[in-house]
Amino acid sequence: MAVSTTVPLCQPCGYHEAFRVELQVKRPLMPVHLSPEQVGLEMLCLCGQLDLLVRAQMQQFQEQLGQGCSPEESDTFQAQGSEILDQMLQCLEHLPKPMPQLEDYLDMVGLSVMFPRVEVFLIQGSPVDMLERPPMDEYFFHIAKLNQLLVLSQQLEEDIRHLGSHKYIAHQLSLVLSSFRGIQAFSEIKKDIEANFKQMKQSLL
Structure with missing residues (x-):
C-alpha cells in the first residue's frame, strides 16, 4: 500500500553559529554585585x-x-x-x-x-x-583542632544531660583532654580536669 505524502509545511534552516549560546553553569542566574x-x-x-x-x-x-x-x-x-x-x-x-x-x-x-x-x-x-611551611598551614591545623574540640564538647554535654550512656563519659572526656594538646589557652582547664579525672571516673561506675 502506497504511503501518501504531503508537501512539508516548512524547510528547516541549517545551523548558524550566530545562534550559539554560551553556557554559564557556574555563574548565578541573577546578577550579583560584590563590594x-x-x-x-x-x-x-x-x-x-x-x-x-x-x-x-x-x-x-x-x-x-x-x-x-x-x-x-x-x-x-x-x-x-x-x-x-x-x-x-x-x-x-x-x-x-x-x-x-x-x-x-x-x-x-x-x-x-x-x-x-x-x-x-x-x-x-x-x-x-x-x-618552608607557609603560616596558613598552622592556622588550618589549629582551626581543625578547635573544631574537633567543639564537636567532642557538644557530644559530651548532650550525654551529660541524658545520663543513659554515662559509662562512655570518661572516655569522651579523655578524648577532650587529648584535643587540648597544642592549645595553650586551655592549659589551665586541662590541669583541672586531670586533677579530678579519677574521682569523676569512680563516680560514674
Missing part, C-alpha cells in the same frame, strides 16, 4: 580551597614517586583548579575598573604571602611544594 570587602573575603576562601587542592596533589605526587611512577596531575585536580581560577577571575570583575591582574591583586591585598603555594601555582601553572 571590594566582599571580593577580598571571597578571594580568601578561594585561595584556601586552591591551597588545599595543591597540597592534596603534592601528596599524590609523593605517592606516585614512591610507587616508581612519574608524577602526573589528576583530571580532578585540573578540573577543580580551573574552576577555582575561573571563580577568582569572576570575583575580580566586581572591582572598580581597570580590573587588576590576578597575581597583582593577590600581592596587593597580601594573599600571596598567606598562600605562597597559590602564587607559585599561578606563575608556574603546576603545583609546587614549599621548602
